[in-house]
Amino acid sequence: MSEAPSTAPVCYRHPSRETMLRCSRCDRPICTSCMNDAAVGHQCPDCVKEGRRSQRPARTAFGGSRAGQLGYATTGIIAINSLVMIASAVLGGPRAIAGAGGFFGLLGEGTPLTDFGEVLGWATYGGQVHGIAEGEWYRLFTAMFLHYGVVHLLLNMMLVAQLGRYLETQLGPMRFLALYLLAGLGGNVTAYVFQPANQPSAGASTATFGLIAAVFVVNRRLLRDPGPMVPLLVTNLIFTFTIPHISIAGHLGGLVSGAAAAAALAYPKLPHRTLKQVIGLSALLIVLVAAAVFRTQSILG
Missing domain, CATH: 1.20.1540.10 (Rhomboid-like)
Incomplete structure (x- = not known):
């Protein structure tokens, strides 16, 4: 008798890895290799990149980057x-x-x-x-x-x-x-x-x-x-x-x-x-x- 297929979510970047973790920003499933600590929960690599693009670069008191x-x-x-x-x-x-x-x-x-x-x-x-x-x-x-x-x-x-x-x-x-x-x-x-x-x-x-x-x-x-x-x-x-x-x-x-x-x-x-x-x-x-x-x-x- 064959086993029933797993219904656990899989990481959107690694389909072979089951996970119960989700990105707190986009709600997609992510594995431990893909998660990045955030102020609230964890974020996926794509959301981290998007956040960096929308974030204003830090400047010194004189405008230096x-x-x-x-x-x-x-x-x-x-x-x-x-x-x-x-x-x-x-x-x-x-x-x-x-x-x-x-x-x-x-x-x-x-x-x-x-x-x-x-x-x-x-x-x-x-x-x-x-x-x-x-x-x-x-x-x-x-x-x-x-x-x-x-x-x-x-x-x-x-x-x-x-x-x-x-x-x-x-x-x-x-x-x-x-x-x-x-x-x-x-x-x-x-x-x-x-x-x-x-x-x-x-x-x-x-x-x-x-x-x-x-x-x-x-x-x-x-x-x-x-x-x-x-x-x-x-x-x-x-x-x-x-x-x-x-x-x-x-x-x-x-x-x-x-x-x-x-x-x-x-x-x-x-x-x-x-x-x-x-x-x-x-x-x-x-x-x-x-x-x-x-x-x-x-x-x-």
Whole structure:
């Protein structure tokens, strides 16, 4: 005599598994492998996905998304600087890496790549006139990715790794990149404005000084104690003013620009927070461009 067929419900995703559990949202039968704990009962995988799609993504106090926790922007900045250093060493040879002087003899010498992209107001070399005033405006951007040797690179990338991850988590990747680039640009513009026209400079330190200032601003906005950042700032300022061949103007310009960009990101509130942030950053960019144009006119005039 054959047994009567089972009438127990089966999991809608696994028809071979009998179950008495049901999704509290759609009421379909689910097995223990498919159930997900919910505020009330359990939910099936499809309802969990649907709930995530309809749920508003979590944002930080500055509008940053959860993507900032992954640190992609910080990692990308370090990777680009490292690749540019490798290219510079290939073009410049061993002395481009270290041993050419500066910072106790540990820095490298200039290379064709640094000659091409460093901050330079106006000068003649290679039988030609070069410089920002001569139309090479890209130098204000490229200089923040160039370094005179591996030690120079490592010192800056250590700060990017330490401060960048924190700021990217708070601001999100796009806002953090805007902060980093504006700080670097601000430092380079300041170097262009206040250094002799034929004095070159390069390095991510314009941007890293901006990151130091940004941590102060962000922590202040979050009502956190910025005190632990003071020794780092003081140490870097001591290096800036005591070690020869360091761009004082570039470092201070990056510090001020980073603080201004961070304030533009940290203090706007809802509604229209993103729009207010864009306006603040755009205003800073306009000021920097105006300063560079004024300096160009003074050199050529």
